[in-house]
Amino acid sequence: MPHAIRFHRTGGPEVLQWESVDVPPPGAGEARVRHHAVGLNYIDTYHRGGLYPVPLPSGLGQEGAGVVEALGEGVTGVKVGDRVAYATSPLGAYAEVRNIDASLLVPLPAAISFEQGAAMMMQGLTAQYLLRRTYRVQPGDTVLIHAAAGGVGTIVCQWAKALGATVIGTVSSEHKAAIAHAHGCDHTIIYTRENFSARVREITGGKGVPVVYDSIGKDTFMDSLACLRPLGLMVSFGNASGAVPPVDIGLLARMGSLFLTRPTLFSYAATREDLLGMAAELFDVVTSGKVKIEIGQRYALRDAAQAHMDLEARSTTGSSVLLP
Numbered sequence: 419m420p421h422a423i424r425f426h427r428t429g430g431p432e433v434l435q436w437e438s439v440d441v442p443p444p445g446a447g448e449a450r451v452r453h454h455a456v457g458l459n460y461i462d463t464y465h466r467g468g469l470y471p472v473p474l475p476s477g478l479g480q481e482g483a484g485v486v487e488a489l490g491e492g493v494t495g496v497k498v499g500d501r502v503a504y505a506t507s508p509l510g511a512y513a514e515v516r517n518i519d520a521s522l523l524v525p526l527p528a529a530i531s532f533e534q535g536a537a538m539m540m541q542g543l544t545a546q547y548l549l550r551r552t553y554r555v556q557p558g559d560t561v562l563i564h565a566a567a568g569g570v571g572t573i574v575c576q577w578a579k580a581l582g583a584t585v586i587g588t589v590s591s592e593h594k595a596a597i598a599h600a601h602g603c604d605h606t607i608i609y610t611r612e613n614f615s616a617r618v619r620e621i622t623g624g625k626g627v628p629v630v631y632d633s634i635g636k637d638t639f640m641d642s643l644a645c646l647r648p649l650g651l652m653v654s655f656g657n658a659s660g661a662v663p664p665v666d667i668g669l670l671a672r673m674g675s676l677f678l679t680r681p682t683l684f685s686y687a688a689t690r691e692d693l694l695g696m697a698a699e700l701f702d703v704v705t706s707g708k709v710k711i712e713i714g715q716r717y718a719l720r721d722a723a724q725a726h727m728d729l730e731a732r733s734t735t736g737s738s739v740l741l742p
């Protein structure tokens with residue numbers, strides 16, 4: 419029988435169990451995918467820990483890359499033997515093999531490895547919508563991105579730089595600052611020891627930035643607003659430090675008629691047309707060399723608990739993959 423990581427109660431990484439699972443023949447509209455690599459994402463820790471509640475027991479993970487092994491009735495668009503990747507599936511990617519709605523699969527170009535595919539779909543598609551749709555970065559813009567040495571961070575920094583922006587990135591250590599610099603960051607701020615909004619004002623000559631991409635949540639929300647110029651856009655897209663408490667919207671008025679959005683990849687990539695369009699742009703920046711996918715960590719899939727520990731301890735850099 420194939421194996422998968424499952425959890426029966428929410429909690430720390432120790433709730434993750436390596437179990438044998440039954441994988442039935444794919445149903446109508448489904449494909450069975452044998453994973454060659456599975457993506458590790460911060461959202462997986464929110465599901466495991468209960469911040470984003472899911473019915474239990476449950477599988478985990480929404481991103482993987484592998485080969486189509488079998489098809490259910492009525493599937494078009496992929497065939498047995500195709501190399502594919504995905505990032506917006508129902509939970510269950512932490513598995514050797516799984517069935518998945520075939521409309522969520524994206525054909526993986528030959529130039530992109532399974533590991534790269536699993537490392538970049540969720541984080542790269544997120545970078546795509548953040549930079550190209552939520553706020554369309556223009557040459558000459560100065561943008562702020564938190565956790566600049568992380569999975570989403572290293573991709574956003576490189577892509578924003580390629581779009582002609584000046585990139586300010588926050589990180590928690592000198593080591594991470596060097597990684598952020600090597601991935602397109604013009605200015606790094608060690609936000610665990612410097613007041614980052616004061617530094618952003620200094621770097622921008624007092625003006626502030628038109629957009630902040632904030633995936634940290636609770637710890638950075640207020641200071642991120644303070645980095646914005648009037649009419650600036652606060653993009654709060656994650657909660658690595660915990661969820662943002664309820665906000666008094668009068669603050670947005672007082673701080674300069676600011677805009678605030680809380681986007682998710684799942685709404686931006688909801689239609690197949692959007693998913694394929696976003697993936698095409700991502701594959702283009704990766705295969706052209708503008709964006710390098712940095713795989714900082716590789717774990718055996720059965721060691722997913724260790725991967726979660728490292729991610730939550732802030733000891734990972736770039737992207738991480740789990741290998742079946």
Ligand code: NDP
Pocket residue numbers: 458459460461540541544565566567568569570571588589590591594633634637655656657658659660681682683684729730731732733734735736
């Ligand atoms: P990362 O590789 O960026 O890891 C998280 C990083 O957050 C850490 O390395 C750390 O960087 C920073 N961090 C700051 N405070 C804390 C804290 N208290 N505990 C742990 N980490 C902290 O992860 P991902 O690239 O997978 O995801 C980045 C963020 O983007 C997450 O918040 C995730 O939920 C979000 N996301 C949102 C999506 C969306 O559509 N809304 C889609 C994909 C991701 P440092 O040490 O430098 O501070």
